[in-house]
Amino acid sequence: MPFNNIGEILNNVKNVSSQISSRLDLDSLSKSQAPLVFWVGCADSRVSPNLVTGTDLGDMFVHRNVANIASLEDANFVSSMEYAVGVLKVKHLVVCGHSGCGGVNAAMNKAYPTPTIKNWLSKPEKDFEWVLKNSSKKLVEQDKLSFLAKHNAQTQIKGLLEHPLIKEAVSNGELTLHALFYDIKSSSLELLLTLDNDQVSAA
Numbered sequence: 252m253p254f255n256n257i258g259e260i261l262n263n264v265k266n267v268s269s270q271i272s273s274r275l276d277l278d279s280l281s282k283s284q285a286p287l288v289f290w291v292g293c294a295d296s297r298v299s300p301n302l303v304t305g306t307d308l309g310d311m312f313v314h315r316n317v318a319n320i321a322s323l324e325d326a327n328f329v330s331s332m333e334y335a336v337g338v339l340k341v342k343h344l345v346v347c348g349h350s351g352c353g354g355v356n357a358a359m360n361k362a363y364p365t366p367t368i369k370n371w372l373s374k375p376e377k378d379f380e381w382v383l384k385n386s387s388k389k390l391v392e393q394d395k396l397s398f399l400a401k402h403n404a405q406t407q408i409k410g411l412l413e414h415p416l417i418k419e420a421v422s423n424g425e426l427t428l429h430a431l432f433y434d435i436k437s438s439s440l441e442l443l444l445t446l447d448n449d450q451v452s453a454a
């Protein structure tokens with residue numbers, strides 16, 4: 252149900268906390284975490300990683316930003332990634348794009364609400380322009396958006412192999428990378444691309 256004010260959200264914590272404590276061993280969870288997945292997703296309010304996957308506290312280490320960009324030039328992202336892969340030793344790294352992504356739409360149309368967002372999406376903007384120019388598919392506007400969001404998620408996981416920590420973990424078979432696409436209307440996840448040690452050693 253939609254919340255109308257912050258007080259309602261704060262009050263709701265009491266209801267939720269009893270559900271959480273009956274479901275999980277919070278004593279042991281409070282001492283450590285051992286997530287299976289490092290999830291990189293969009294900051295969009297409709298694509299909450301734990302909610303859409305039905306996972307729980309402790310299951311996924313999460314990093315979110317506008318348009319799920321996994322940039323090795325972004326210290327914020329790299330800090331999360333190095334902690335997840337290097338310290339927590341997650342087995343799977345997911346980059347999840349989604350339908351109706353405002354960030355992808357902004358980069359596609361070169362129409363940005365603020366200069367900082369324009370700067371943040373400068374790399375995808377150039378990439379999208381090139382991809383649309385070179386695509387053999389004839390895409391209508393709505394399909395273009397999902398096509399680019401899917402392309403973007405795959406581009407992000409491919410780019411991550413340039414980081415030595417990720418390259419090594421994937422080569423050793425300790426880490427698998429996945430590009431996913433979440434469709435909001437059907438609440439479904441599509442697996443777009445998997446990169447594991449077979450692909451990396453074949454490349």
Ligand SMILES: [Zn+2]
Pocket residue numbers: 293294295317318319349351352353354355
């Ligand atoms: Zn988005």
